[in-house]
Amino acid sequence: MIGIHDLRVRFDSDKGLVDAVQGVNIDVKPGEFYTLLGPSGCGKTTTLRCLAGLETPTGGRITIGDTVVHDTKRGLTIPTHKRDIGMVFQSYAIWPHLTVFENVAFPLREARPKVPEAQIEARVGKALELVQLGGYESRPAPFLSGGQQQRLALARAIVREASVVLFDEPLSNLDAKLRAETRLELRHLVKRLGMTALYVTHDQTEALTMADRVAVMRDGRIVQEATPTEIYKRPNSRFVASFIGQCNFADGTVTAAARGAEPGLIDTAWGPVRFDAAADAATGAKVTIAVRPENVRLVANGTDGAADVPQGEVIDTVFLGESVECRVRLGNSDLVARIHPDQPVEEGKAIGVMIRPKDVAILST
Structure with a gap:
């Protein structure tokens, strides 16, 4: 038309x-x-x-x-x-x-x-x-x-x-x-x-x-x-990731490519991050990854699965009404998570950080 x-x-x-x-x-x-x-x-x-x-x-x-x-x-x-x-x-x-x-x-x-x-x-x-x-x-x-x-x-x-x-x-x-x-x-x-x-x-x-x-x-x-x-x-x-809403970015190196249902692995300042086959990247490649704040899941210590995920520290929190925005120190860098207001988090406390492989976008530029 x-x-x-x-x-x-x-x-x-x-x-x-x-x-x-x-x-x-x-x-x-x-x-x-x-x-x-x-x-x-x-x-x-x-x-x-x-x-x-x-x-x-x-x-x-x-x-x-x-x-x-x-x-x-x-x-x-x-x-x-x-x-x-x-x-x-x-x-x-x-x-x-x-x-x-x-x-x-x-x-x-x-x-x-x-x-x-x-x-x-x-x-x-x-x-x-x-x-x-x-x-x-x-x-x-x-x-x-x-x-x-x-x-x-x-x-x-x-x-x-x-x-x-x-x-x-x-x-x-x-x-x-x-x-x-x-x-x-x-x-x-x-x-x-x-x-x-x-x-x-x-x-x-x-x-x-x-x-x-x-x-x-x-x-x-x-x-x-x-x-x-x-x-x-x-x-x-x-550019597209940051223009279309808020995003966390990290540079890294692919240490293992994704193979079928087996996710790949990227070494970043946050620590090892897994990605699925939808985000294609070869072993050894230098990449930038993007993760939306709502896809960063915080797991309180003492709950099921908390011991199996990387541990970060809650730096600060901001109440936004429909959500709470948390800045978390993970590894050598910070990232932002957006969680439900009813989820308990405390500044200065350790917390588990979970990022699913399907929520990791690998950027070309």
Whole structure:
């Protein structure tokens, strides 16, 4: 449905030429919710704007459905209003002088050929009902709450009945509670309408909870593309691992490779750490491993199995409400564990530290 091939964007800045996007390739399937994730300045919004026709690429080819909307080699660029897309901006771009109805009707009134008034009323009414704004038609747009304005922007994007909808960080202006409520509501609505979505965000929680696939960008390139589960559990680099949530890192040497069901072994500053066959590494290789805090299990002395695991010392604890974050000295280094608040731990006390082989990710860079 969306094809971006060898996309390149170069800007002329006061510091010289800047390669904002460097050879990006994306293929989004029909009905897929695809997310571009990365820090500010990584090129994700520029990629989105090229797809929308709001930026002109320096090189590459872009298709929407069966239509080529940009091809640098052919000198072809189809203007934004002729592309089969809807778009929700970060600022919502709501017209403050128009009512809710007229905001949603705007793209239909500007369409060519002209859309009959009866059809406009029917399509606007349907779009507002879908986003739960039915009955608000006559309300001035500025009188809506932040969450309602976000849904209004979505209604305006879907009223065109385009096959593709683009989102440029649409939840960033909402407070944390409303953002959490809205992200799943937004995903369910897009899925129910059968639309193909390309979503840009710097928020890793949004990416993990909303996307079918996530592409992590850095310095104008996609550094990893995978499902949210794989991105989180099997990051391919230290950058991806640290950007997608908190992580413990340790350098080490593989002393035994994994063989089938038999886990491998890595010598690290924490001591020996086992890994399974999913994290492939040859004997003698120098590697960096990553372990999520929630996968570091603390075993109190005197409980079953405590004597069979390495012993660490609890350095400090921080109560976070739903969990307790513990910093533990293990071997010659520290690591962070996240445990249930009911689990008893005491600062300065010895504790067993357990890391399962399947929870160890071996990073390539």
